[in-house]
Amino acid sequence: MFARVTNRRQARRAARFINQQPLRVANEELRILISTVEDLVDRLSTAADPELKRLRRQAETALASAKAAVGPSQLSEQARELAAQGQEYVRSRPWTALGLVALCMLAVGVWTGRTLAD
Numbered sequence: 001m002f003a004r005v006t007n008r009r010q011a012r013r014a015a016r017f018i019n020q021q022p023l024r025v026a027n028e029e030l031r032i033l034i035s036t037v038e039d040l041v042d043r044l045s046t047a048a049d050p051e052l053k054r055l056r057r058q059a060e061t062a063l064a065s066a067k068a069a070v071g072p073s074q075l076s077e078q079a080r081e082l083a084a085q086g087q088e089y090v091r092s093r094p095w096t097a098l099g100l101v102a103l104c105m106l107a108v109g110v111w112t113g114r115t116l117a118d
Contacts, residue, residue, distance in 0.1 A: 026079050037063050 017027050037059065044056040090097040 022079070022083050027076070034063065034067065 039061065041059050044052055044059070047053060047056065056096055
């Protein structure tokens with residue numbers, strides 16, 4: 001959704017938008033993911049390899065079940081509930097939330113450092 005952010009001003013605007021409208025961003029990201037998977041399944045339709053055909057059938061089945069399981073209204077309600085719970089947790093325990101974020105960032109840094117070193 002924000003693939004064309006090229007400077008700090010655009011990055012701040014994108015961050016503000018994500019913070020203010022997390023449900024809309026989540027819905028858009030899910031829509032992009034589903035369209036990408038649909039495009040991949042369409043491209044695999046011309047494959048002659050039996051293994052690729054089997055993978056295509058599996059992807060179609062998974063995509064159909066994901067669309068059925070996460071309907072628009074169900075996704076909206078779940079996202080609202082999660083956003084409210086997250087906001088309540090962060091407001092009631094700001095230092096704990098900050099510590100968790102720092103710990104996650106440290107873990108990502110260690111993981112990427114190991115990946116790049118290998």
